[in-house]
Amino acid sequence: MKALLCTHYGTPDDLEVADIADPTPAPGEAVVRIEAAALNFFDTLIIAGKYQTKPAFPFSPSAEFAGIIESVAPDVTALKPGDRVLGYAGYGAAREKIAVAAQKLTKMPDGLDFERAAGLCVTYGTTLYALKDRARIKAGETLAVLGASGGTGLAAIELGKIMGARVIACASSPEKLAFARQHGADETIDYAAEDLKEALRRVTGGKGANVIYDPVGGPYAEAALRSIAWEGRYLVVGFAAGDIPKLPLNLVLLKSCDVLGVFWGGWTERDPDGHRANNAQLLAWAKDGKLSSHVHAVYPLKEAATALKAIAARQVMGKVILKP
Numbered sequence: 001m002k003a004l005l006c007t008h009y010g011t012p013d014d015l016e017v018a019d020i021a022d023p024t025p026a027p028g029e030a031v032v033r034i035e036a037a038a039l040n041f042f043d044t045l046i047i048a049g050k051y052q053t054k055p056a057f058p059f060s061p062s063a064e065f066a067g068i069i070e071s072v073a074p075d076v077t078a079l080k081p082g083d084r085v086l087g088y089a090g091y092g093a094a095r096e097k098i099a100v101a102a103q104k105l106t107k108m109p110d111g112l113d114f115e116r117a118a119g120l121c122v123t124y125g126t127t128l129y130a131l132k133d134r135a136r137i138k139a140g141e142t143l144a145v146l147g148a149s150g151g152t153g154l155a156a157i158e159l160g161k162i163m164g165a166r167v168i169a170c171a172s173s174p175e176k177l178a179f180a181r182q183h184g185a186d187e188t189i190d191y192a193a194e195d196l197k198e199a200l201r202r203v204t205g206g207k208g209a210n211v212i213y214d215p216v217g218g219p220y221a222e223a224a225l226r227s228i229a230w231e232g233r234y235l236v237v238g239f240a241a242g243d244i245p246k247l248p249l250n251l252v253l254l255k256s257c258d259v260l261g262v263f264w265g266g267w268t269e270r271d272p273d274g275h276r277a278n279n280a281q282l283l284a285w286a287k288d289g290k291l292s293s294h295v296h297a298v299y300p301l302k303e304a305a306t307a308l309k310a311i312a313a314r315q316v317m318g319k320v321i322l323k324p
Helices: 041-046 114-118 123-134 151-162 174-182 196-203 220-226 249-255 264-270 272-287 301-312
Strands: 002-005 016-019 029-039 064-072 084-088 097-101 105-107 142-146 166-171 187-190 211-214 233-236 258-261 295-300 319-323
Touching: 002 301, 029 084, 029 114, 029 301, 041 301, 064 114, 084 114, 084 272, 105 272, 114 272, 114 295, 114 319, 123 151, 123 211, 123 233, 123 258, 123 264, 123 272, 142 151, 142 220, 151 166, 151 174, 151 211, 166 174, 166 196, 174 187, 187 196, 196 220, 211 220, 220 249, 264 272, 295 301, 301 319
Parallel strands: 142 166, 142 211, 166 187, 211 233, 233 258, 295 319
Antiparallel strands: 002 016, 029 064, 029 097, 029 319, 064 084, 084 105
């Protein structure tokens, strides 16, 4: 079978497509024929050796996928060949087939296409965990979303609206903000054109956002935290800007606010039942048209470098999909 391989740390251009042996299921596993695999920002880090997960070489990037089960181990009874599933593997999905623990798979409803399903697991899964399980956001609260046009940002806008929040989309260009409005944002802030702290205070009438969703980090983190509401919740989701910020703890004290880490991958390992329940809810919302799971572009494996460069340059609105 064909697989996109990282054989040493480097850039997207160092990846190669090669023929490798078909997988077979170990105990507790299923083999899935991958119809669509999604790429995320952390894929640009994992191939460079800059991510917390460091797989043995050679490995494939792409953590999430959708496909059809080809075979299962004898001890797997909840799934069978022919089932349509989406899954999260951490890495390894940029290939034609993958052997993965059955508990990491969720059955897909009929009527949902593989490309949209493949982009649900990580970005929407991370965001549902962040908003529901970490921030415990309530209807009527205000949610500020940084990096609002990216995969996680789009998920935060759509899930925030489903959960009854007033959503403020923050991004770096008018085009990205227009995209955010198309997907439900109530207010927008161009943080490349105006001061983020003052803008967040302005659009919240001086009260600040109850919840700040930050997958960007860098120079925007402290500015956002300075504007947070009394007893607000600041969600640390990622660092797409490249720099990991250092937050002054006196701000946390003065606002009586919470800074909450969102390590979704670690949570899925510790609470697989909760992970599957969240996935089932996301799939139901996607089938009902409540989540767009917007696909920015679809690439074949051989063009994965182009796809990853677009993600690294923050040119992507929604998700990038590979078709093995």
